[in-house]
Amino acid sequence: MKYEIRLAQADEFLDVAALDRITWPSMNDTFIPDGEHIWRVWCDYANLLVAEIQDREPLSESHLIAGALVMFPTKQHEQVLHKIMVHPICRGKGIGKALMKEALEGARVPVLLTVDPENKPAVKLYEGFGFRERQRIDGYYRPHEHRLIMAFEPGNSP
Numbered sequence: 182m183k184y185e186i187r188l189a190q191a192d193e194f195l196d197v198a199a200l201d202r203i204t205w206p207s208m209n210d211t212f213i214p215d216g217e218h219i220w221r222v223w224c225d226y227a228n229l230l231v232a233e234i235q236d237r238e239p240l241s242e243s244h245l246i247a248g249a250l251v252m253f254p255t256k257q258h259e260q261v262l263h264k265i266m267v268h269p270i271c272r273g274k275g276i277g278k279a280l281m282k283e284a285l286e287g288a289r290v291p292v293l294l295t296v297d298p299e300n301k302p303a304v305k306l307y308e309g310f311g312f313r314e315r316q317r318i319d320g321y322y323r324p325h326e327h328r329l330i331m332a333f334e335p336g337n338s339p
């Protein structure tokens with residue numbers, strides 16, 4: 182599968198929002214995707230990367246965006262990696278890794294994220310890039326929705 186990692190364009194916000202609606206595993210959470218409006222804003226103001234499939238298979242023409250990652254600065258002068266997602270039929274082919282590599286290249290400040298402790302593929306992906314657990318917060322969202330806060334410190338790559 183051929184793909185290109187690049188910044189999202191403004192007119193792709195609906196495609197990324199659509200990916201967000203289908204991509205998430207139902208584990209402990211009742212998952213609510215981010216709204217279309219915020220994806221439009223992230224196209225303009227965040228670091229929103231997409232993986233665009235170039236050989237059109239196995240996705241149909243209307244689903245060329247196979248993956249996305251959004252990251253933005255925080256008021257604590259760190260970055261937060263809010264979300265990374267890969268279309269279910271495109272997983273295990275290195276797209277997640279390619280998105281992470283592009284996002285972290287040249288990082289000058291710590292990068293934080295939160296993840297469901299039971300989401301093993303994601304935790305393993307993050308650990309592979311040098312993210313380490315900073316804190317576990319039980320009931321981070323609703324009482325049964327726990328989160329690990331993981332951090333990547335520039336210069337501490339594995």
Ligand SMILES: CC(C)(COP(=O)(O)OP(=O)(O)OC[C@H]1O[C@@H](n2cnc3c(N)ncnc32)[C@H](O)[C@@H]1OP(=O)(O)O)[C@@H](O)C(=O)NCCC(=O)NCCS
Pocket residue numbers: 204205206264265266267268271272273274275276277278279295296297300301302303305306309
């Ligand atoms: C997590 C996710 C982004 C990984 O994307 P992907 O394109 O399948 O990942 P890659 O093929 O690049 O694999 C990268 C690494 O992730 C880990 N990984 C991926 N799938 C895995 C699985 N099923 N089980 C365990 N580890 C897995 C491995 O460490 C892998 O590296 P390796 O192949 O050298 O062992 C993808 O599974 C996804 O979109 N999940 C749903 C959304 C989600 O949970 N996002 C993160 C929430 S915080």
